[in-house]
Amino acid sequence: MTNFISSGINAEYGADTLQGRSNPICDIQYNGKKLFTSDDNGCVLVWTQKGDTWELLKTFEGAGSPCSTMCAYKDYVVGGYGSGHIRIFNHQEGSLVAEITAHARWINALDVNPDGLMASVSEDTVVNLWNLDKLCLQHTFSIPNVQLCGVQFLQGSGDFAVTGYDMKDILIFRKNPAFKN
16 A cells, blocks of 8 residues: 555545556546456456455457547446547456447547437547447437547436537537437
8 A cells, every 4th residue: 555645635545556457547437346457458347346355257358449538338348549439348247248340530538328228429520429338329429529538427318418539618508408318
């Protein structure tokens, strides 16, 4: 355990080091029960807490392309890759559920709302909306001349925000009430 003193507040934190791979970590997600990490080789690791320690439960091997972004939904952990692929893993069963050629370029961000609607954004200027329960593409939007780098659902709804590299704006997309997942 390493102790760190934070600046500006009177609090001390201890840090444990989880050692699972030799590749640099790209993203971390937590679903309230399990911790997920991804790395530069595309591996996704599933961790669980046992008392005061963390235990590596499962490693989904990569294919050489970085897994730069992840999101968790129900029994799934979803990875977005530099190759433009999305891989959906069932972390309970330890299986690859689906691999999708989702974008033409690097996927920079994923987010999922409580209804299983997942958004993916990429450097290819495309926002894709996926239904994770049905494992299908719902909608595609193109935002010309913008390398998209961020996406976030708002207040548990179908509304979401996106932004791109060097953009000074955040674009808000509102869900049409007639649209059903």
